[in-house]
Amino acid sequence: MPMLKTVNLTKRFGGLTAVDEVDLDIEKGEIAGLIGPNGAGKTTLINLITGRLPLDSGEVWWKGKEITNLKPNEICKEGISRTFQKGQFFPQKSVFKNVLAGALFGKDGVRKEIAKEKTNEVLEFIGLSDMKDMMPKDLPVGHRNLVGLARVLATEPELILLDEPFAGLTDEEISNLIECLKVMNETITIFVVGHVIRFIIEISDRLVVLNEGKKIAVGIPEEVIENDSVRKAYWG
Ligand SMILES: Nc1ncnc2c1ncn2[C@@H]1O[C@H](COP(=O)(O)OP(=O)(O)OP(=O)(O)O)[C@@H](O)[C@H]1O
Ligand SMILES: [Mg+2]
Incomplete structure (x- = not known):
């Protein structure tokens, strides 16, 4: 199947x-x-x-x-999780918070502490830890795409x-x-x-x-x- x-x-x-x-x-x-x-x-x-x-x-x-x-x-x-061709980030939120939204959205009733841990783990894996407090719009295009990927990964x-x-x-x-x-x-x-x-x-x-x-x-x-x-x- x-x-x-x-x-x-x-x-x-x-x-x-x-x-x-x-x-x-x-x-x-x-x-x-x-x-x-x-x-x-x-x-x-x-x-x-x-x-x-x-x-x-x-x-x-x-x-x-x-x-x-x-x-x-x-x-x-x-x-099942997807990225968007045109980014679609929360414009007022940092890279960290954008990815955290994925971690919180992906599962029912996930605790915020656990979601934060997951977010840090994913940012580390994708290589965005140094940029986590920046706004997605201030990143070069390549890194902006990675934020989308990180958000998707955070949904597990x-x-x-x-x-x-x-x-x-x-x-x-x-x-x-x-x-x-x-x-x-x-x-x-x-x-x-x-x-x-x-x-x-x-x-x-x-x-x-x-x-x-x-x-x-x-x-x-x-x-x-x-x-x-x-x-x-x-x-x-
Ligand atoms: N919301 C919409 N309303 C009307 N037409 C639409 C809408 N979304 C897509 N289309 C049309 O449907 C067709 C397929 O669009 P789609 O965006 O799925 O193509 P695509 O293969 O992703 O193209 P691209 O390589 O440019 O990303 C196109 O002709 C597009 O103009
Ligand atoms: Mg398309």
Whole structure:
């Protein structure tokens, strides 16, 4: 049984079908990559899985249980956590408090002392301890992305959905982040949207390709990108 499964997932915005009957399987323990041209529906797919947007039709299953239409906080408590393409931090709160919010949000009835310990542990792991009293907006883009990742980790997830975590990073920062994700993957399943093909190939065990809302390919990354329909979607 896949850890997460979507069946015929569909979302329309007026006349546009942003996600079109998508069947997706994510296996426990893997790093699955998601690519597709701009506007392919990648963010919308994550929004549907995590309850941020109501879907038009289809189903979402988590470890054999249907979670279609659960609210974002309920889905987070199930063990699924996501980052946002555009950050979405609490602007008045420090890095520490942003990450603490994840630690408090992730589990029911977690004690504040325990949540603070978890926050410090995650900041240390991600390498943000020195910046914990800064505001996210004052950090360089690369570090700002890491705050989002730290907040997600603080929820103690089993599956994380990362929306373009490499955006705005230098190649060196991307390489560091990839190493960090590989360590995280020892205990956490990862679904990651990427735009730099060579990095997403490097990190993914399996690659899914969306185009105009439809899943057009899935499989071994090196093979998938050679696929004719994938080449056509990217290069016409
Ligand atoms: N809230 C919305 N209302 C109307 N249209 C939307 C909305 N959100 C997304 N869309 C449209 O749905 C399509 C898919 O958008 P989405 O953001 O999911 O694509 P994406 O693959 O994440 O693109 P990008 O690579 O630019 O991040 C696009 O045509 C977009 O304009
Ligand atoms: Mg997007």
